Amino acid sequence: MNSILWIIIVLFSLFLISQASRKIFKTDIFLGLFIMTKTKRFIPLLDKLAKPKKLLNFLTDFGIILGFGSFGLDYVIKEKITTRYKRFLIFLGSSIVFTYLSYILIQIVFNNNPMISSNFIVFMSVLTGIMGLSGFTLASLVFSAYDIVIKLFAGNAGNACPGVGLVLPGVKMPKVDLLIPWYGWIILIFSAIIHEFAHGALLRTFKAKVKSMGFILAGILPLGAFVEPDDKQLEKKKNKSVIRMLAAGPTSNAIIAIFFILLYFLIAPGFADYSKNIAIERESYVFINSVDENISVCGTIFESPAYGVLEKNDIVLSINGKEIKNRYDLSESITNVDSNNLFVVKNIDTNIEREVYLTPNEMGRFGFTYNVGYDEDYPIPSNYNWYKHTVDFILWTAILNFLIATVNFLPTFPFDGGMMSRIIFEGYFSRKQTEKKRMSKVSKFFGTIIVILLILNILPYFF
Numbered sequence: 001m002n003s004i005l006w007i008i009i010v011l012f013s014l015f016l017i018s019q020a021s022r023k024i025f026k027t028d029i030f031l032g033l034f035i036m037t038k039t040k041r042f043i044p045l046l047d048k049l050a051k052p053k054k055l056l057n058f059l060t061d062f063g064i065i066l067g068f069g070s071f072g073l074d075y076v077i078k079e080k081i082t083t084r085y086k087r088f089l090i091f092l093g094s095s096i097v098f099t100y101l102s103y104i105l106i107q108i109v110f111n112n113n114p115m116i117s118s119n120f121i122v123f124m125s126v127l128t129g130i131m132g133l134s135g136f137t138l139a140s141l142v143f144s145a146y147d148i149v150i151k152l153f154a155g156n157a158g159n160a161c162p163g164v165g166l167v168l169p170g171v172k173m174p175k176v177d178l179l180i181p182w183y184g185w186i187i188l189i190f191s192a193i194i195h196e197f198a199h200g201a202l203l204r205t206f207k208a209k210v211k212s213m214g215f216i217l218a219g220i221l222p223l224g225a226f227v228e229p230d231d232k233q234l235e236k237k238k239n240k241s242v243i244r245m246l247a248a249g250p251t252s253n254a255i256i257a258i259f260f261i262l263l264y265f266l267i268a269p270g271f272a273d274y275s276k277n278i279a280i281e282r283e284s285y286v287f288i289n290s291v292d293e294n295i296s297v298c299g300t301i302f303e304s305p306a307y308g309v310l311e312k313n314d315i316v317l318s319i320n321g322k323e324i325k326n327r328y329d330l331s332e333s334i335t336n337v338d339s340n341n342l343f344v345v346k347n348i349d350t351n352i353e354r355e356v357y358l359t360p361n362e363m364g365r366f367g368f369t370y371n372v373g374y375d376e377d378y379p380i381p382s383n384y385n386w387y388k389h390t391v392d393f394i395l396w397t398a399i400l401n402f403l404i405a406t407v408n409f410l411p412t413f414p415f416d417g418g419m420m421s422r423i424i425f426e427g428y429f430s431r432k433q434t435e436k437k438r439m440s441k442v443s444k445f446f447g448t449i450i451v452i453l454l455i456l457n458i459l460p461y462f463f
Helices: 002-025 043-049 053-077 084-110 118-153 184-205 231-235 239-282 327-335 384-408 416-428 435-457
Strands: 028-030 034-039 210-218 221-229 283-291 294-297 300-303 314-319 341-347 353-358 368-374
Touching: 002 028, 002 034, 043 184, 043 210, 053 084, 053 118, 053 184, 053 239, 053 416, 084 118, 118 384, 118 435, 184 210, 184 221, 184 239, 184 384, 221 231, 239 283, 239 327, 239 384, 239 416, 283 327, 314 327, 327 368, 416 435
Parallel strands: none
Antiparallel strands: 028 034, 034 210, 210 221, 283 314, 283 368, 294 300, 314 341, 341 353
């Protein structure tokens, strides 16, 4: 009930602030909750950004494929390859290739997580292959909804993790053990500006008018940005130009995510070695901080091998014969052995030394938390925290931009993918119907599915 109350308070506060802003400052309101500030100051900049037209068209075509997989590729090539047989072969071949690549990446991401069955991995890979990131998001919502429904019938829905939530940096999401650091606001604002400038630049590549630009505020907090095109003028433009404009925003976020994740993998190993050297010098022992009776992950219960075996304040002397002096000794000793592990521990309170054997559970966990003892005289280098926050900032930039891209490719209103899906999928319906009716069918199909999935994904907030 606390989660519901928290959501109601936030939404009611946003409503009051937005209405006050509308009456006092004459600002526009979005969805009745969010404030829209408008300006024309940056419109001339869009013309400069629109100059490399061929490059922008190439990148947005890549974005269409990234967002909608084989269906996106089919749309991109349909004007060049008009033979249905050849298009079908390309669709089939690309589906196989994209599905295989998706399967490899998804396996890496989930890393044999026992909560996710192999059948679902295949389902997610196939849907991602044929529908790109929009398919990945849909598959994720399906998995989360399925998990919630199963736990609902088992009477355990209150412990299930919701599949969607209000993401506010610095504020922990209800029922989810996730906290985005405060500087996530900086990343989100930066990403939103790039996203909307990308939309605006593509509008100017085909001479569409931009009426205004601006920011969307949740109260006093920047939530996003927007570009306001001339809708009547936009309706007269070719669908190919419009879909490129729509794809530009999430594509820019995807490119940022790719860049920053590559940057992270480039510098993270160096920082890890630097951090490890400090830990080796500074940390002198590892002790058990707590032992769980069982391990609950989103309402799924796993056994805790350490329960009844290890005790709070046990100092870990060695694991499998390796002396443990710091957290890296501990993690490396556990990581390198998959079967029974010999722990030699000594309790701080009783001073009794003993040997115990532990085998990790299906999650690869033992069910204990630990802390470390420090050499208080060891001086931490002044640049250590700066390096750490820089690496974390790079990683969060990659993560948040990936999330922005995937969510914006979702094939329903109000996301960019909503209109993109109408343009892409209307071509698969009978030409006996008008384009407007075909697009309406696409909207209703995806809209109905996603509304149902969203309702199921928020059920845990009500338990």
